[in-house]
Amino acid sequence: SVESDYVLPSVLHFCQRYIVGKWFWGKRKMPKDIFTCEMPLLKSPPEDLPTYDYFIPPSPHRPKDERKTFGNRFKGKFDAFMLCQLTSAVNEASTFYKKHNCDDSRSTRYDLTYNLWLGKEE
Secondary structure: OHHHHOOOOOOOOOOOOEEEEOEEEOHHHOOOOOOOOOOOEEOOOOOOHHHOOEEOOOOOOOOOOOOEEOOOOOHHHHHHHHHHHHHHHHHHHHHHHHHHHOOOOOOOOOOEEEEOOOOEEO
């Protein structure tokens, strides 16, 4: 299995922003209400994210939708790894919060629709 073939780091230090294609992670862009019953979970990045060789900074970056290539071949894979791991960790923590603090009403959301790159739901 993948888990037994590859050892993952036990600690992730997210001290910067990570961008691959139009996928973004930035701790300062995280919604303040991420751990609430009404907030959706973060949209999961695509499985082929490590193959992207470019990034597009989110708004308000100018020029809008400027496509940039990574400075080296490992940066995109590193950012893709961090994006996937951090998105998964936040969604797991948010799900835990919802299961232990929210009732089972329709207002409790588990949909994967919040996009940090856009700064809104899709």
